[in-house]
Amino acid sequence: MDLIEAIDAVEKTYEFMLAYAAQGRVNDEDSSSTGIRADLTRLVEALGVIGAAKPEGEAAKKFLDVVRQDAAKAAAAIGLVLSKPGISSQAVDNLNASIHIRALLNDLFILDETLKITGG
Numbered sequence: 128m129d130l131i132e133a134i135d136a137v138e139k140t141y142e143f144m145l146a147y148a149a150q151g152r153v154n155d156e157d158s159s160s161t162g163i164r165a166d167l168t169r170l171v172e173a174l175g176v177i178g179a180a181k182p183e184g185e186a187a188k189k190f191l192d193v194v195r196q197d198a199a200k201a202a203a204a205i206g207l208v209l210s211k212p213g214i215s216s217q218a219v220d221n222l223n224a225s226i227h228i229r230a231l232l233n234d235l236f237i238l239d240e241t242l243k244i245t246g247g
Contacts, residue, residue, distance in 0.1 A: 131242060133176035134235050140170040141223070141232060147218035154213025167168050167205050174198040177235075187241075194234045200227040 128136065147163045155163045178198050182191045204225050208218050222228055 128173065128176050130176065130180045131239070133173040134239050135243075136169055136173040137177070137231070137235055139172075140166045140226070144219050145225050148216050148223055150216050152214075152216040154215055163219060164209065167209055167214070171202050171205055171209070173233075174202045190234075192239070194231070194238060197227060197231040197234050201225070201231045204228065 141162070143166050149192055178195045180191060182188050204222060204227055208222060209219070
């Protein structure tokens with residue numbers, strides 16, 4: 128997975144998280160590769176790719192430092208939810224509302240647009 132794919136994975140998982148939060152589930156009964164637990168695990172993996180990115184240019188390096196900090200905070204919150212035996216819609220809704228997730232998404236929107244401008 129490259130940086131652009133990782134950003135896309137985060138955005139797609141967030142959309143799934145919004146849908147999951149609206150379902151009113153008490154826990155995640157689906158432990159398959161398509162359930163919320165698998166999506167959150169892929170999200171954490173994507174955050175690792177983002178954190179390992181090697182930007183070019185001083186401005187990109189400074190901004191990626193911010194992204195890494197926000198990604199680490201978001202990953203910690205997601206890790207806490209993943210550590211529980213059941214994942215409720217309410218827990219995912221709380222993740223969606225987390226300032227750390229929102230900051231990360233905004234960072235990635237900026238990063239994604241700059242990558243489009245520079246061609247990767």
